[in-house]
Amino acid sequence: MKLHAILAVVALSAMSAHSDITIGKFDMASVRDTSTLETKVIEDWHPNPKDAAIRQKLVEITVCEWWPGQKVRMPVTMLAPAKGVCTNVLIENTSAQLKVAATSGAKLRLLKEHGVGLVFIGCVPIDTMEPVGKLHTMMEARFIQTKDTRYTPAWIWGISDMRALTTAMAEKEVFQPKKVLATGGSKRGVATAAAGIADDRFTAIMPVVAPVIESPGGPYVEGMMPAEITKMNEAFIAAMADPVGRDKLLLRQKARSDERITVQMARDAGWSEAEMKTSCNAAWETCRTTNYLGVLKQRGTEIFYNQGSNDNVSPGLVELGRRFPQLPVYIVPGGQHGGAKEAGFVKSVGGLPEVDENLYAFATHHFFGARRLVAPPKVTTQWDKDKHRLAVTVTFPDGSEPQENSVWWSVNRHPDYSIAMEFDAWNSAPMQKTGPATYSGETKIDGDMRTLDVITVHAHAENGSTLTISSPELRLK
Numbered sequence: 001m002k003l004h005a006i007l008a009v010v011a012l013s014a015m016s017a018h019s020d021i022t023i024g025k026f027d028m029a030s031v032r033d034t035s036t037l038e039t040k041v042i043e044d045w046h047p048n049p050k051d052a053a054i055r056q057k058l059v060e061i062t063v064c065e066w067w068p069g070q071k072v073r074m075p076v077t078m079l080a081p082a083k084g085v086c087t088n089v090l091i092e093n094t095s096a097q098l099k100v101a102a103t104s105g106a107k108l109r110l111l112k113e114h115g116v117g118l119v120f121i122g123c124v125p126i127d128t129m130e131p132v133g134k135l136h137t138m139m140e141a142r143f144i145q146t147k148d149t150r151y152t153p154a155w156i157w158g159i160s161d162m163r164a165l166t167t168a169m170a171e172k173e174v175f176q177p178k179k180v181l182a183t184g185g186s187k188r189g190v191a192t193a194a195a196g197i198a199d200d201r202f203t204a205i206m207p208v209v210a211p212v213i214e215s216p217g218g219p220y221v222e223g224m225m226p227a228e229i230t231k232m233n234e235a236f237i238a239a240m241a242d243p244v245g246r247d248k249l250l251l252r253q254k255a256r257s258d259e260r261i262t263v264q265m266a267r268d269a270g271w272s273e274a275e276m277k278t279s280c281n282a283a284w285e286t287c288r289t290t291n292y293l294g295v296l297k298q299r300g301t302e303i304f305y306n307q308g309s310n311d312n313v314s315p316g317l318v319e320l321g322r323r324f325p326q327l328p329v330y331i332v333p334g335g336q337h338g339g340a341k342e343a344g345f346v347k348s349v350g351g352l353p354e355v356d357e358n359l360y361a362f363a364t365h366h367f368f369g370a371r372r373l374v375a376p377p378k379v380t381t382q383w384d385k386d387k388h389r390l391a392v393t394v395t396f397p398d399g400s401e402p403q404e405n406s407v408w409w410s411v412n413r414h415p416d417y418s419i420a421m422e423f424d425a426w427n428s429a430p431m432q433k434t435g436p437a438t439y440s441g442e443t444k445i446d447g448d449m450r451t452l453d454v455i456t457v458h459a460h461a462e463n464g465s466t467l468t469i470s471s472p473e474l475r476l477k
Contacts, residue, residue, distance in 0.1 A: 021278045024150030026198045031162045034170040038062040058100045063163045074122035076167045077101040080174050086117030088367040089177040093123035093188040106360035121164035127258045144269045154286040158194025179203045185350040193287040204302040204366045213290045214316030220283035221276045223263030236419040248340035304328045308335025308349040315416035321472025331470045333408035333426040354468045361465035371462040374400045379471045396437040402458035405431035407441040410453045452476040
């Protein structure tokens with residue numbers, strides 16, 4: 001049914017097909033144009049009913065005209081101190097409901113304690129955007145026909161964050177941003193990264209459980225997953241004892257499928273195998289931060305990723321460590337993307353208290369210089385195969401001395417994109433201070449080891465906040 005709907009829209013399209021996959025660009029003049037917001041005020045500025053020290057406003061805006069005749073509109077909540085102008089602004093995301101978004105945790109502290117303005121824009125799965133149940137098939141049809149990655153989830157999510165900032169900047173009596181930090185998890189982490197890459201008004205990004213180097217959750221063209229991974233996943237689902245958990249996992253798989261195209265769709269439209277392979281990565285290029293680190297460094301954009309070691313939406317963490325060991329990151333050992341507890345998802349990274357605290361620490365660092373952003377440690381490992389002993393030493397090149405330090409390991413990890421990888425076990429041991437800004441740990445690991453993955457985790461308290469960071473994920477063979 002999905003295929004027929006796609007092909008019907010394609011058949012009606014008058015656009016000419018292109019021979020190559022192209023990366024969707026953002027027209028920054030249009031993104032920053034307040035006249036195209038077509039702002040509808042739902043609730044004008046007024047005191048928060050529960051806290052008069054906070055004022056709030058709710059509007060609905062046009063994010064963009066995604067294609068001729070198809071506008072995307074989303075709600076935007078703005079929160080600010082009752083008086084004064086916000087020069088520091090945090091952009092995040094919320095649901096598509098036309099109601100004021102609530103805030104808590106680090107964001108509420110930043111607002112109340114430091115006067116940081118908060119701006120939340122709707123960011124939801126494409127199939128739940130208007131027209132509900134149809135927009136995602138129309139998006140896929142446009143992508144199939146034009147081969148332009150403008151018509152992918154990453155593009156529309158990214159421009160949403162940028163337009164949220166434009167909306168705030170139109171409120172000149174409340175927002176006059178000098179520094180802007182974007183954050184969000186999952187699809188909202190994709191939006192965070194895409195906005196930070198494309199829009200130099202953003203001065204810092206903290207994506208959470210979002211792809212950083214590889215494509216999230218598998219190829220964008222379904223049917224191009226390696227056969228061995230597909231077989232592993234089918235076996236995993238078939239072996240699940242809890243029928244509720246199995247159904248929840250299948251629903252998750254379907255939700256991802258609803259925002260992608262299939263091999264059959266592409267072939268029916270005349271795509272080549274090369275075009276299908278290219279689009280698997282190109283669909284996410286908008287948010288692939290590692291391809292833009294040089295530009296972001298030149299701008300002075302600060303970056304801090306918070307990831308889960310067991311999250312198949314942010315694969316490639318071992319490769320990330322090999323190629324970009326200096327990228328600030330907190331990899332949660334055993335951390336998952338999140339999902340139904342019935343399916344076994346019990347360590348959702350986005351809900352961890354240290355990740356919320358990381359936002360507060362990173363924001364107070366970026367906005368006010370209230371604390372340092374600890375540099376990623378340099379790691380040395382020694383594995384004695386005969387004695388089954390692992391020794392790890394880390395040194396902080398910036399001289400930082402975290403108060404809590406530990407080494408974590410996982411044996412014989414399953415491959416990226418496999419469901420089994422999301423449940424790989426991790427163990428830990430404490431690390432002790434052995435010199436200036438240097439910590440060491442040692443442990444015995446029994447059993448047959450083909451690979452050994454290692455992550456060190458460090459909590460650094462300074463000036464009223466705690467920043468938890470990690471080493472890259474290292475793989476020993």
